[in-house]
Amino acid sequence: MSKAFEANNVNITFDGNIKALVNVSLAAEEGKIFGLLGPNGAGKTTLVRMLSTLLKPDSGSLKVLGIDVVAEAEKVRESIGLAGQYAAVDEFLTGRENLYMVGRLYHMSHKAAKKRADEILEEFNLVEAGNRQVKTYSGGMRRRLDLGASLVSKPKMLFLDEPTTGLDPRTRLELWEVIRNLVKEGTSILLTTQYLEEADELADKIAVIDHGSVIAEGTSKELKNKLGGDVVEFKVSKSNEVNKAISAITKIAAKDPTIEENNIVVPVKNGPKGLLEVVRALDTNKISLQTISLHEPSLDDVFLALTGERAKDQTIQKSKKREVPRG
Amino acid sequence: MVNTMMDTWAITKRNLLRYIRLPQLLFFSSIQPVIFLTLFNFVFGGALGQNSPYGAYINYLLPGIMIQTTLFGSLNTGIGLAEDMGKGIIDRFRSLPLSRAAVMAGRTMSDMLRNVVVMAIMFIVGTIYGFRFMNGFLPAIMMFVTALIFSFSISWVAAFVGLTVKDSETAQLAGFVFIFPLTFASSAFVPVQYMPGWLQAFANNQPVTHAVNAARSFALGSPMNSAFWYLLAWVAGILLIFVPLSIWRYRKS
Ligand SMILES: Nc1ncnc2c1ncn2[C@@H]1O[C@H](COP(=O)(O)OP(=O)(O)O)[C@@H](O)[C@H]1O
Numbered sequence: 001m002s003k004a005f006e007a008n009n010v011n012i013t014f015d016g017n018i019k020a021l022v023n024v025s026l027a028a029e030e031g032k033i034f035g036l037l038g039p040n041g042a043g044k045t046t047l048v049r050m051l052s053t054l055l056k057p058d059s060g061s062l063k064v065l066g067i068d069v070v071a072e073a074e075k076v077r078e079s080i081g082l083a084g085q086y087a088a089v090d091e092f093l094t095g096r097e098n099l100y101m102v103g104r105l106y107h108m109s110h111k112a113a114k115k116r117a118d119e120i121l122e123e124f125n126l127v128e129a130g131n132r133q134v135k136t137y138s139g140g141m142r143r144r145l146d147l148g149a150s151l152v153s154k155p156k157m158l159f160l161d162e163p164t165t166g167l168d169p170r171t172r173l174e175l176w177e178v179i180r181n182l183v184k185e186g187t188s189i190l191l192t193t194q195y196l197e198e199a200d201e202l203a204d205k206i207a208v209i210d211h212g213s214v215i216a217e218g219t220s221k222e223l224k225n226k227l228g229g230d231v232v233e234f235k236v237s238k239s240n241e242v243n244k245a246i247s248a249i250t251k252i253a254a255k256d257p258t259i260e261e262n263n264i265v266v267p268v269k270n271g272p273k274g275l276l277e278v279v280r281a282l283d284t285n286k287i288s289l290q291t292i293s294l295h296e297p298s299l300d301d302v303f304l305a306l307t308g309e310r311a312k313d314q315t316i317q318k319s320k321k322r323e324v325p326r327g
Numbered sequence: 328m329v330n331t332m333m334d335t336w337a338i339t340k341r342n343l344l345r346y347i348r349l350p351q352l353l354f355f356s357s358i359q360p361v362i363f364l365t366l367f368n369f370v371f372g373g374a375l376g377q378n379s380p381y382g383a384y385i386n387y388l389l390p391g392i393m394i395q396t397t398l399f400g401s402l403n404t405g406i407g408l409a410e411d412m413g414k415g416i417i418d419r420f421r422s423l424p425l426s427r428a429a430v431m432a433g434r435t436m437s438d439m440l441r442n443v444v445v446m447a448i449m450f451i452v453g454t455i456y457g458f459r460f461m462n463g464f465l466p467a468i469m470m471f472v473t474a475l476i477f478s479f480s481i482s483w484v485a486a487f488v489g490l491t492v493k494d495s496e497t498a499q500l501a502g503f504v505f506i507f508p509l510t511f512a513s514s515a516f517v518p519v520q521y522m523p524g525w526l527q528a529f530a531n532n533q534p535v536t537h538a539v540n541a542a543r544s545f546a547l548g549s550p551m552n553s554a555f556w557y558l559l560a561w562v563a564g565i566l567l568i569f570v571p572l573s574i575w576r577y578r579k580s
């Protein structure tokens with residue numbers, strides 16, 4: 001079975017000290033959505049840029065549709081589409097002109113490029129806006145057009161870098177539908193996201209990336225199973241009772257609980273029974289609670305369990321670090 | 328080769344559409360030079376016109392200011408590329424199977440075509456102010472060609488700078504810092520002979536002076552002139568260095 005893409009031991013360092021990717025090895029099956037999940041600054045865009053021939057790794061190898069990305073970049077470009085993190089459409093051109101230009105750059109004939117532009121406008125619900133300059137488009141329309149532009153050549157492999165970041169919830173749902181339809185038509189997709197929910201919804205397989213390293217990989221279900229079955233999450237009223245609460249429930253926990261201030265997440269084997277046991281144990285120790293609930297672990301819980309911290313922005317810390325030598 | 332030309336044309340067309348639709352770009356590229364032409368002509372004209380060998384100061388001024396204006400116009404190449412880079416448009420282009428040189432070639436082409444329009448406007452206004460060609464049709468065309476080939480070569484320098492600094496404001500600033508001294512310490516506005524010796528040495532041996540002298544000779548003096556050959560050598564040298572350098576930068580960006 002050939003792979004949609006593969007990365008083997010990929011490393012890259014920027015400016016001598018920013019390790020953007022560290023020994024990244026990933027592989028995705030064809031015709032599926034592969035989700036790359038991580039906070040801002042994790043290295044998602046860097047990997048997408050590499051796979052789409054824009055950036056060479058310091059070491060390691062990458063393949064797209066079985067073709068070596070570094071050695072045969074030209075060939076790879078023939079069969080991929082890229083919708084980058086920022087909608088790369090020209091504001092002063094109309095939607096139709098943007099698509100037509102991309103078609104021409106794929107060396108389509110005038111007629112074919114025109115026809116393809118019309119098809120895409122139709123497909124993405126942009127027919128009416130097609131002859132308007134893109135600067136009059138809403139954020140959602142720009143995203144759709146950008147996605148459309150990445151599909152002009154009907155690529156077999158599509159890279160979507162944070163396609164829904166900054167969109168309102170309704171537009172996001174719309175775009176999810178579009179992405180699902182693409183996969184139905186046989187396109188392989190690499191989708192990056194900061195949203196746990198999005199990866200959960202769309203991706204057949206997910207890799208979690210943090211500080212340039214892949215820290216977990218699997219289906220959404222497998223990742224959740226890493227925490228055991230369900231989780232009981234509760235918040236103690238007094239912060240000095242956190243330790244007491246932990247020791248009260250250690251025997252019940254299927255895996256180590258994760259703690260964040262007053263909030264404690266306890267993986268349990270059997271959900272309802274586990275909840276009852278936790279409640280009983282806490283009550284016996286007279287620990288008062290603000291909230292308690294039983295739920296399937298969210299990917300956020302997974303992230304918390306994997307990294308010991310919630311998914312958070314890494315660019316802020318790093319850019320600060322980088323400013324030090326300059327100042 | 329056919330593909331490269333098709334790609335270049337597609338990019339050129341896109342840039343030209345932008346110029347037409349961005350009112351402020353059209354304004355700055357046409358009105359601003361006219362304002363400069365007017366100011367220079369009427370502010371310096373009275374004082375400098377007296378001892379000009381070519382009659383009215385406008386005759387002396389027009390070829391010089393045309394070189395200056397087209398040079399400033401060529402900075403747009405760098406500014407535009409930096410802007411496209413910031414917006415991710417260069418990333419999209421680079422992920423397409425289009426020829427490596429096309430994005431820059433399209434940019435430099437469209438900036439050259441824009442310079443043609445700007446020169447036409449300046450020529451019309453200059454004629455109203457009394458400018459007249461003295462050597463007939465072909466040398467007159469050669470004056471425009473001189474400005475175009477020189478600014479085209481500087482476009483490639485600007486492309487390299489734009490792709491390197493990756494930020495349109497920095498690209499603009501870098502361009503200005505570089506073009507201002509070159510144009511003012513040249514024969515564009517006043518004869519070099521009135522400058523202090525050390526400055527003359529610089530002014531006489533830099534490409535803007537060659538370009539201005541060549542343009543002026545075509546328009547007013549002896550059409551066959553050594554300045555044009557010096558300029559051609561400069562243009563060839565600049566292109567030889569900066570075309571590959573820009574392409575290299577583009578591939579690495
Ligand atoms: N061209 C570059 N030069 C220097 N540092 C970079 C460059 N590109 C990315 N980085 C750094 O590499 C890290 C990963 O960035 P990126 O791949 O953009 O993350 P993400 O897309 O997950 O937000 C960040 O710390 C970022 O600042």
Ligand SMILES: [Mg+2]
Pocket residue numbers: 041044045046085161162
């Ligand atoms: Mg990113």
